[in-house]
Amino acid sequence: MTGYERPVLSVKHLNKQYGRGCLKCVNKASLLKNYCPSCGTVYACQDISFDVHPGEVVGIVGESGSGKSTLMKCLYFDQEVTDGEAYISVYENGEKNLFQQSAQQKRYIRNNVMGKVYQNPLLGLKMDFSSIGNIAEKLISAGNRHVKMMESRGIELLDKVNIPVHRRKEAPKKFSGGMQQRVQIAKALSNNPPLLLLDEVTTGLDLSVQASVLDLIKELQRELNISIVLVSHDLSVIRMLADRTFVMLEGKVIEEGLTDQILEDPQASYTQQLVHSML
Amino acid sequence: MNKAYNFAFFDEGSKREIRRATLKAIAIPGYQVPFASREMPIGRGWGTGGLQLTLSLIGKNDVLKVIDQGSDESVNAVSIKKLVSDTTGVVATEHTCDATLIQSRHRIPEVPLTKEQILVLQVPIPEPLRFFEPSEHETKKLHAEKEYSGAWLMLFEQIMNYGTMTTDADHPVMVQDRYVMAPSPIPRFDNTKMDHCKALILLGAGREKKVYAVPPYTKVVSLAFDDYPFKGESFENKHCRLCGADDVFLDELIDEEIGESYYLCNDTSYCLEMINEKKLAGVK
Numbered sequence: 001m002t003g004y005e006r007p008v009l010s011v012k013h014l015n016k017q018y019g020r021g022c023l024k025c026v027n028k029a030s031l032l033k034n035y036c037p038s039c040g041t042v043y044a045c046q047d048i049s050f051d052v053h054p055g056e057v058v059g060i061v062g063e064s065g066s067g068k069s070t071l072m073k074c075l076y077f078d079q080e081v082t083d084g085e086a087y088i089s090v091y092e093n094g095e096k097n098l099f100q101q102s103a104q105q106k107r108y109i110r111n112n113v114m115g116k117v118y119q120n121p122l123l124g125l126k127m128d129f130s131s132i133g134n135i136a137e138k139l140i141s142a143g144n145r146h147v148k149m150m151e152s153r154g155i156e157l158l159d160k161v162n163i164p165v166h167r168r169k170e171a172p173k174k175f176s177g178g179m180q181q182r183v184q185i186a187k188a189l190s191n192n193p194p195l196l197l198l199d200e201v202t203t204g205l206d207l208s209v210q211a212s213v214l215d216l217i218k219e220l221q222r223e224l225n226i227s228i229v230l231v232s233h234d235l236s237v238i239r240m241l242a243d244r245t246f247v248m249l250e251g252k253v254i255e256e257g258l259t260d261q262i263l264e265d266p267q268a269s270y271t272q273q274l275v276h277s278m279l
Numbered sequence: 280m281n282k283a284y285n286f287a288f289f290d291e292g293s294k295r296e297i298r299r300a301t302l303k304a305i306a307i308p309g310y311q312v313p314f315a316s317r318e319m320p321i322g323r324g325w326g327t328g329g330l331q332l333t334l335s336l337i338g339k340n341d342v343l344k345v346i347d348q349g350s351d352e353s354v355n356a357v358s359i360k361k362l363v364s365d366t367t368g369v370v371a372t373e374h375t376c377d378a379t380l381i382q383s384r385h386r387i388p389e390v391p392l393t394k395e396q397i398l399v400l401q402v403p404i405p406e407p408l409r410f411f412e413p414s415e416h417e418t419k420k421l422h423a424e425k426e427y428s429g430a431w432l433m434l435f436e437q438i439m440n441y442g443t444m445t446t447d448a449d450h451p452v453m454v455q456d457r458y459v460m461a462p463s464p465i466p467r468f469d470n471t472k473m474d475h476c477k478a479l480i481l482l483g484a485g486r487e488k489k490v491y492a493v494p495p496y497t498k499v500v501s502l503a504f505d506d507y508p509f510k511g512e513s514f515e516n517k518h519c520r521l522c523g524a525d526d527v528f529l530d531e532l533i534d535e536e537i538g539e540s541y542y543l544c545n546d547t548s549y550c551l552e553m554i555n556e557k558k559l560a561g562v563k
Contacts, residue, residue, distance in 0.1 A: 103420075103423070103424050104424045104425065104426075107424055107426055111428075126432075129432065129436055130436060130439055130440070132439060133432060133435055133436045133439060136432065136435050137428055137429075137432045140428040140431045140432055140435065141426070141428040145431070145504050145505045146504060146505045146506055147435060147438050147504045147505075147506050147507050148506050149506075150435070151439070169439055169440060
């Protein structure tokens with residue numbers, strides 16, 4: 001395998017179910033979509049495997065309830081996986097399964113090698129703390145104890161995401177939705193993480209703000225060469241950002257390929273329907 | 280002694296339960312141990328945590344001192360002293376060095392404590408991360424995982440907004456490199472006295488039902504940043520108007536007649552001892 005590029009993130013056979021499962025749904029044949037009618041178990045993610053390479057943007061698209069966000073939550077340890085493996089090249093040389101690390105180690109991974117932007121800024125930000133404090137929080141968790149250094153890094157990042165520096169001491173709750181989202185991006189980027197997880201970042205923003213947030217992400221991605229996993233139900237977002245795309249339905253990946261390929265020549269019937277329903 | 284009550288007010292079972300929690304607290308320095316806070320003849324939030332520790336520990340040969348914000352004679356200190364004396368017959372003292380058991384609200388005495396003494400502090404809010412994370416369920420996890428960025432973040436916010444750390448009292452401390460602890464609302468001036476203190480320090484929160492401890496000779500470090508080191512209150516060029524002490528925690532008061540401020544020792548018994556010493560020296 002020498003000579004090949006090593007993936008930044010490698011996910012293997014990730015499964016996430018809500019509920020215990022029963023004898024009837026053990027082979028998943030009797031499922032109603034991803035739901036077992038007899039025991040009520042929901043199979044949110046089923047056997048998902050993928051790699052993300054350095055500087056690559058991977059898009060995940062699918063209807064709501066298809067397991068996109070669950071997948072992201074599992075990757076950021078917001079939820080425990082049922083089983084599966086994940087490796088990050090910069091953590092323990094990519095040899096340790098992230099999901100089997102201790103809670104303390106998981107926190108370390110979150111704080112040092114990942115950044116996440118949530119759809120809802122309430123989840124990603126402390127609304128009552130200042131914007132610069134929010135950025136500092138991530139730096140503090142990664143072990144930084146130098147106020148001046150953190151302040152200048154915060155100012156640099158806020159400037160990068162186009163938030164006026166004189167508003168750095170204001171709490172995000174005083175900001176508009178688009179600004180809050182940009183503070184979240186600045187926070188996620190503060191440690192120069194090699195991997196960024198974006199969960200429906202532009203949903204709920206108006207079109208012009210959407211465009212500026214997307215522009216910003218694209219720009220930062222090119223400049224810093226970060227790998228991104230991007231979840232969206234909006235195909236135009238995927239078209240603009242993603243190099244490769246996975247289509248998810250009922251907890252399973254039903255199609256994968258280069259974004260252009262998927263959009264121009266969809267194979268699965270669900271993907272065809274999805275592409276054709278684009279406005 | 281009032282025979283209508285068991286020795287030290289509590290039944291023996293209650294005392295044993297509190298002592299057991301105390302032992303666990305001593306075994307894990309800085310860790311908040313839950314305990315079954317009892318109903319007391321004083322309201323919760325008025326020192327019941329400290330009082331329960333005192334009552335569970337006190338023996339017939341103990342000498343008790345109770346301080347309320349540095350004063351031996353304030354209502355709260357006197358009431359607690361009366362309750363303990365009434366139910367145990369133990370004598371109370373105002374001299375720090377004579378006491379074996381010292382219950383204090385928001386101060387550590389100026390006279391250095393010895394290894395024969397136990398200091399009991401009353402705590403209103405034992406959780407140092409409470410204002411960062413309101414849920415007890417979550418803060419427990421944060422302690423377990425030694426995730427204390429919230430404590431530093433609160434200090435960072437103060438520096439951003441005011442240019443300096445503005446914790447007047449209750450400045451969080453790291454105990455033995457493991458648990459971040461609220462030292463109870465003692466002034467920053469007293470934080471340094473906790474580090475490698477010879478006496479056992481017990482902290483009790485009656486309303487919040489928690490007991491925690493700093494065993495003797497334990498490392499206690501106040502949280503700070505590399506470029507913003509921890510500083511206690513400074514009383515440079517100021518001294519007590521009565522006894523002249525200048526290396527203690529001072530209260531600022533206004534002399535209404537001349538409209539100027541002056542300073543007095545916050546620790547009243549220390550001040551009195553200093554004055555008496557001077558008088559004795561003067562007589563000789």
